[in-house]
Amino acid sequence: MLSAVDMSERVRSGENCEEILHEIYERIRSSELNCYITLNDKALDEAVQIDRREGGKSGCGKLLGVPVAVKDCISTRGIRTTCASRILNDYVPPFDATVVAALREEGAIIVGKTNMDEFCMGSTTETSYFGPTLNPHDTSRVPGGSSGGSAAAIAAGETIIALGSDTGGSIRCPAAFCGVVGLKPTYGLVSRYGLIAYANSLEQIGPMASSVRDVALLLDVISLKDRRDSTQVKLPPSDARTNFNADSVLGMSGDDAISSLKGLRIGVPAEFVHGISKDVERAFWSAIHALEDEGASYEEMHMDTMKYALAAYYIIAMSEASSNLARYDGLRYGLRLNRDDDWHTTFSRIRGEGFGEEVKRRIILGTFALSAGYYGRYYLKALKVRTLVKREFESAFRKYDVLATPTMPMTPFRLGERIKDPLSLYLVDVNTVPINLAGVPAISIPCALSPLPVGMQLIASHFEEEKLLKVALACENLMNAHFL
Amino acid sequence: MGDEKGVKIGLECHAQLLTKSKLFCGCSSDYRNAKPNTHVCPVCLGLPGALPVINMQALRYAIKVAIALQCEIQHKTLFYRKNYFYPDLPRGFQISQYDYPIGLNGKVSIEVGDGECGERIIRIKRVHLEEDPGKLIYPGTISTSKYVLVDYNRSGIPLVEIVTEPDLRTPREARIFLAKIRSILEYLGVFNGDLEGAMRVDANISLGGGERVEIKNISSLKGVERALSYEITRQRNMMRRGMKITQETRFYDEERGVTVAMRTKEFEQDYRYFPEPDLVEIRIDDSLIASLKAEIPEMPDEKMRRFISQYSLGSEHARALTEDIHIADFYEAVASEIDPQMSATWIADVLKGELNYRDMSMREAMKRISPNDMVRILRYLKAGEIAERAAVEVIREMLDHGGSPDEIIKRRGLARMSMEELKIAVSEVIHENNAAVADLKSGRKEALNFLVGQVMKKTGGRADPKEARKLLEERLL
Ligand SMILES: [Zn+2]
Numbered sequence: 001m002l003s004a005v006d007m008s009e010r011v012r013s014g015e016n017c018e019e020i021l022h023e024i025y026e027r028i029r030s031s032e033l034n035c036y037i038t039l040n041d042k043a044l045d046e047a048v049q050i051d052r053r054e055g056g057k058s059g060c061g062k063l064l065g066v067p068v069a070v071k072d073c074i075s076t077r078g079i080r081t082t083c084a085s086r087i088l089n090d091y092v093p094p095f096d097a098t099v100v101a102a103l104r105e106e107g108a109i110i111v112g113k114t115n116m117d118e119f120c121m122g123s124t125t126e127t128s129y130f131g132p133t134l135n136p137h138d139t140s141r142v143p144g145g146s147s148g149g150s151a152a153a154i155a156a157g158e159t160i161i162a163l164g165s166d167t168g169g170s171i172r173c174p175a176a177f178c179g180v181v182g183l184k185p186t187y188g189l190v191s192r193y194g195l196i197a198y199a200n201s202l203e204q205i206g207p208m209a210s211s212v213r214d215v216a217l218l219l220d221v222i223s224l225k226d227r228r229d230s231t232q233v234k235l236p237p238s239d240a241r242t243n244f245n246a247d248s249v250l251g252m253s254g255d256d257a258i259s260s261l262k263g264l265r266i267g268v269p270a271e272f273v274h275g276i277s278k279d280v281e282r283a284f285w286s287a288i289h290a291l292e293d294e295g296a297s298y299e300e301m302h303m304d305t306m307k308y309a310l311a312a313y314y315i316i317a318m319s320e321a322s323s324n325l326a327r328y329d330g331l332r333y334g335l336r337l338n339r340d341d342d343w344h345t346t347f348s349r350i351r352g353e354g355f356g357e358e359v360k361r362r363i364i365l366g367t368f369a370l371s372a373g374y375y376g377r378y379y380l381k382a383l384k385v386r387t388l389v390k391r392e393f394e395s396a397f398r399k400y401d402v403l404a405t406p407t408m409p410m411t412p413f414r415l416g417e418r419i420k421d422p423l424s425l426y427l428v429d430v431n432t433v434p435i436n437l438a439g440v441p442a443i444s445i446p447c448a449l450s451p452l453p454v455g456m457q458l459i460a461s462h463f464e465e466e467k468l469l470k471v472a473l474a475c476e477n478l479m480n481a482h483f484l
Numbered sequence: 485m486g487d488e489k490g491v492k493i494g495l496e497c498h499a500q501l502l503t504k505s506k507l508f509c510g511c512s513s514d515y516r517n518a519k520p521n522t523h524v525c526p527v528c529l530g531l532p533g534a535l536p537v538i539n540m541q542a543l544r545y546a547i548k549v550a551i552a553l554q555c556e557i558q559h560k561t562l563f564y565r566k567n568y569f570y571p572d573l574p575r576g577f578q579i580s581q582y583d584y585p586i587g588l589n590g591k592v593s594i595e596v597g598d599g600e601c602g603e604r605i606i607r608i609k610r611v612h613l614e615e616d617p618g619k620l621i622y623p624g625t626i627s628t629s630k631y632v633l634v635d636y637n638r639s640g641i642p643l644v645e646i647v648t649e650p651d652l653r654t655p656r657e658a659r660i661f662l663a664k665i666r667s668i669l670e671y672l673g674v675f676n677g678d679l680e681g682a683m684r685v686d687a688n689i690s691l692g693g694g695e696r697v698e699i700k701n702i703s704s705l706k707g708v709e710r711a712l713s714y715e716i717t718r719q720r721n722m723m724r725r726g727m728k729i730t731q732e733t734r735f736y737d738e739e740r741g742v743t744v745a746m747r748t749k750e751f752e753q754d755y756r757y758f759p760e761p762d763l764v765e766i767r768i769d770d771s772l773i774a775s776l777k778a779e780i781p782e783m784p785d786e787k788m789r790r791f792i793s794q795y796s797l798g799s800e801h802a803r804a805l806t807e808d809i810h811i812a813d814f815y816e817a818v819a820s821e822i823d824p825q826m827s828a829t830w831i832a833d834v835l836k837g838e839l840n841y842r843d844m845s846m847r848e849a850m851k852r853i854s855p856n857d858m859v860r861i862l863r864y865l866k867a868g869e870i871a872e873r874a875a876v877e878v879i880r881e882m883l884d885h886g887g888s889p890d891e892i893i894k895r896r897g898l899a900r901m902s903m904e905e906l907k908i909a910v911s912e913v914i915h916e917n918n919a920a921v922a923d924l925k926s927g928r929k930e931a932l933n934f935l936v937g938q939v940m941k942k943t944g945g946r947a948d949p950k951e952a953r954k955l956l957e958e959r960l961l
Contacts, residue, residue, distance in 0.1 A: 075533040088532070095526050097533060192762075196532040200761035229535055230763050320761055323567050326576020327530045331634070343571050343632075370567070370756035379758060 004066045004161045004214040005250065008107070011050065017065030017109070018047040024067050024111060028158045033134045033143075035153035037072050038080045039112035046109050061107025062221055068103055069159035071147050072113040073120055074205060075194035076100050079110065083196050084118045084128035087328045087335045087354030097194020098229070099163060099205050099222040106221050111159045114149030118356045119325065120165060120198040122146050123173050123428050126419045127358045134415070135177060137453055141412040144177030146170040150208050151178035160209070161218050165195055167203040168313055169407075169432025172444035175208055176407035176455025179446045181215050181472070182208040186463045187439035188233035189243050190219075191226035197324040199317035200231075202436040212445065212473045213250055219465065220246035235463060249469045254477035261474050262295030267400035271306040272431050272457075276409040283448035284406045287456050290478045291404075298404070303396065305388045306434055312385035313433035314426060315369050315378050322366030328354065361422065386437045393438040397461035402471055405431050407444040407455035431457065441465050443472050447479055490692035493658050493712060494650035497665055498643045500616065500682045501545045501674050506640035507615045508536030508579065515637035516679065520621075528640035530574030535762045538563075542613060542642035543586075545674040547768060547776050549644050550587025550611040552668050552783060557773050561586050563613075563760040568753050571634050572618040580614035580645075582757040586768070587611035592668070593785065594660050595803065606661055607649040616641040644674075650688065655712035658687065662705050663807070667784050671809045678845045687712060691719050695731040699743050702736045711736040715743050787812055795824035804832040810846035811836065817855030822862050830862060834876060838883055852886045853879070860889045871948045874898035901946050906939075909947065910955045913938045924960055932956060 075093040082088045117127040125148025126132040133148045135141040136156040143152040147164030151174030164171040166184035175182030207218035223244040330350035369378040418425045435442040448454040460468040509527035526534035564582035590608035618636040622629040669675035685702045734743040791802040819827045864870045923931035939952040
């Protein structure tokens with residue numbers, strides 16, 4: 001499949017994009033994977049406009065003519081945005097998220113809105129009101145989640161690149177399970193304006209693609225500085241429009257990336273490799289050894305606070321979620337049932353019928369955690385753990401350039417295997433959530449594709465996306481040699 | 485109601501700040517008279533994915549309020565979510581403050597005029613910033629309407645919340661305190677008390693160490709006094725009948741002037757406060773505090789002291805003239821042109837009395853009468869060209885219909901009559917009232933008042949009663 005880097009280059013130099021978009025829609029139509037909730041019915045018109053250089057399409061743009069899939073928790077003007085929930089089944093936003101406006105400005109074409117766990121709450125894409133997405137590598141298995149639609153669409157050629165969002169692993173988990181690349185940026189790098197909140201203090205929108213370079217290019221486009229997001233950090237230089245420039249990554253050859261591995265210090269936290277499945281263990285360590293062969297050194301080390309991370313993560317995420325989701329009452333937008341009573345009864349009925357089981361579970365748990373008498377015991381304690389986790393990462397990065405872990409402790413499991421047991425499902429996030437607590441960037445790249453995909457997670461210090469992507473680029477080149 | 489032993493009243497006063505845009509979005513805050521739901525955007529409608537951004541002007545205004553109320557300004561301030569469901573609340577939570585408000589531990593002095601201690605210090609617990617919810621509109625009345633409409637134009641208007649310690653002892657003190665707060669906010673130029681619903685108050689009250697009752701939704705100064713008086717009477721009566729006062733929240737029904745118990749469900753709220761994750765901590769550094777302090781104008785108490793020394797006014801007049809910044813400014817403009825003490829009498833006593841009678845604010849009145857108009861009226865009066873009664877007439881007509889003093893004096897023939905004319909009128913009255921003249925001559929002094937009255941009647945009020953009396957005395961005694 002064509003890369004976004006190559007395709008935009010070709011379209012800029014005059015080639016057409018409509019045909020490729022056609023092929024993509026053909027593939028979507030004949031697909032059984034259920035990657036999309038809503039398709040953009042104007043996409044082909046936009047492609048034709050680009051090909052004819054009409055409608056102000058100037059012929060430049062970093063993503064000119066490139067099909068992009070957008071996770072359905074990201075607001076798109078004029079295109080239904082459901083968060084995979086019945087409660088937003090008919091919601092068509094009147095505004096674009098900042099990242100979507102950036103995509104459009106750079107000439108990208110939005111293919112459609114991808115399936116996900118309802119309100120991002122899940123790691124399998126099974127909690128979607130619109131049914132699960134299937135894993136393209138084995139349709140009896142889950143694609144991971146919550147950005148499962150985006151990852152599966154890339155793996156199945158139903159888009160070229162995609163946006164996901166990552167609250168506790170929602171980009172990296174499906175990237176690992178579907179054998180693609182996905183990056184969770186540093187908290188504050190990308191504007192969250194227009195991202196429908198699950199847990200505001202943890203989540204970021206991030207790029208997903210089949211290659212590291214495409215991920216870098218997409219990150220460049222979406223890291224636009226935005227004064228509408230107060231939590232976005234405005235990185236120097238202050239006059240630059242974006243927080244991240246991909247040029248140095250895009251300009252680096254695979255060989256140069258590999259040779260830059262010399263002297264790289266890699267930390268492998270024991271807590272992340274303990275109790276992982278055999279397949280994952282084999283793929284992960286062979287990747288580490290491949291890096292070692294190129295002059296990198298690794299060391300197993302310990303991160304003591306990790307044992308508290310999962311619990312702290314779920315308390316913070318559910319607490320914020322319980323408040324974020326209070327707005328869905330059917331009064332201004334969203335689900336309306338055909339009987340109205342007093343507002344109290346009506347709100348309760350709409351929320352009772354509009355939210356799925358997992359969403360209700362998390363709202364109730366989060367409400368409980370914030371309640372008088374429990375706030376100090378749960379929420380405040382979780383915030384303290386977050387501070388400790390962050391500190392532990394910071395001190396690790398004084399010693400190591402990057403940390404490497406398996407993204408997921410197992411390979412993709414079967415549909416329905418864990419969905420009835422919430423606790424076992426929460427446990428699969430154990431390697432991804434500490435990264436969100438610390439706010440550091442992390443990328444998942446494939447380190448095996450058969451029998452089932454395995455992802456390796458590389459973690460860097462705050463705002464070190466460039467370093468992270470260069471190491472990932474080296475790994476990618478090494479892995480490609482291995483896979484072949 | 486007098487000074488109630490053991491009555492403790494605390495107030496939470498919410499005042500809308502006069503910013504151009506709302507607290508967390510760019511929508512215009514000039515929402516009154518706008519079509520419902522036209523001053524809205526994704527942020528103040530709480531659409532999924534929209535994020536708040538703090539309006540720094542609102543923050544500066546709130547800091548100024550805290551400084552003027554002598555609070556300790558906090559160097560670090562944070563916004564919190566106050567979670568509860570209500571149709572006027574588009575996100576299901578209100579962005580407010582909790583720990584780390586803008587100001588703590590302030591105080592306000594009020595003049596209660598109770599003799600032995602005329603001045604009372606009311607402690608201010610905290611000053612913080614929060615957003616106004618939308619507005620519910622009940623077609624018909626609350627109890628009869630079948631549905632409610634919601635207008636989100638008001639959603640997101642910045643409110644400064646001022647919370648007192650339970651230092652107020654009577655409903656009257658509560659009213660005086662709120663008038664003082666209004667005065668201070670208007671002095672700062674951050675508030676317009678003339679706007680409907682610009683200030684809303686929740687009150688809590690306990691009697692004789694009993695349980696605290698909260699009264700919500702009071703929207704006028706008079707309402708506060710009435711609601712609290714009602715509540716004191718209600719609680720007294722309950723105690724007299726041996727009933728126990730329980731901690732509860734009541735709702736003030738302005739039309740009926742009574743407080744009504746709210747359903748338990750509606751007030752037993754656990755607001756589950758937690759820091760708003762979409763906003764960052766704000767640092768208020770010393771240089772910002774210093775620059776805002778420098779912008780704070782002379783406050784009512786200082787102005788009063790200056791008026792006393794600069795214009796040699798009595799404290800009654802000085803207070804009356806400085807309660808309202810608009811009256812104070814009006815007075816100073818007039819007093820710079822003409823006798824300050826005469827100006828004080830005519831503005832504090834006459835003009836203010838006429839405003840009270842009309843329930844008109846000085847801000848409103850200034851559209852009809854300017855300081856220049858007032859100077860003209862007082863100049864005519866001082867020069868003896870119009871009588872006092874005529875001057876009052878001119879002021880009244882200007883407040884009711886506008887116009888200019890000269891035109892009104894001319895049209896209504898209010899210019900004082902010449903001595904010749906007055907002498908003729910006095911002669912006529914003497915001829916026409918033989919009985920009264922006889923009474924006077926026989927020593928019944930009150931007949932003189934009657935004769936003066938007759939002169940005034942004959943001249944249509946244009947005569948100067950003092951002159952008329954003098955002439956009558958010369959002729960008859
Ligand atoms: Zn707005």
